[in-house]
Amino acid sequence: MSHHLDQAIRDCIAACNACATACAECFSHMAGKHSDNACPACCIDCAALCRLCADAMARHSPFANELCALCAKVCDWCAEQCGAHDMAHCQRCAEACRRCAEACRAMA
Structure with a gap:
């Protein structure tokens, strides 16, 4: 088994980490504030799954592709929730989620 990470995997890991x-930054700004949707709660799930997905790819887990598919789905959801807010941290989170979802879909 090769332990080499090709550029697409490295890019996806970077997108997941970013x-x-x-998401952590968005959560820290939104925690305790009123929200009409799932932000900031979505950020917790999204951040945890992104970290798990990046780790799975780095160690060549046999479940990495399935985790990437789920990660893309959760990132899409989080992007929708955070993107509905005008605050800069929510918009940055939504954009990072969109980039991650795209990268993870390519891996899945």
């Missing part, structure tokens, strides 16, 4: 960080 998304997890953006």
Whole structure:
């Protein structure tokens, strides 16, 4: 088994890590504030799954593709929730989620 990570996998790992960080930042700004949708709660699920997905790809888990498919779905949901808000941190989170979803769909 090769332990080489090709560029597409590295790019997806980077997108997952960037998304997890953006979700953590969004959550920290939104925690305790009123929201008419699932933000900031979606950020917790999204960040956790992004980190799990990045780790799975890095260690060549046999479940990486399935995790990537789920990660894309959760990122789409989080992007929709956070993207509905005008705050800059929510918009950054939504954009990071969109990039991650696209990268994960390509891996799945």
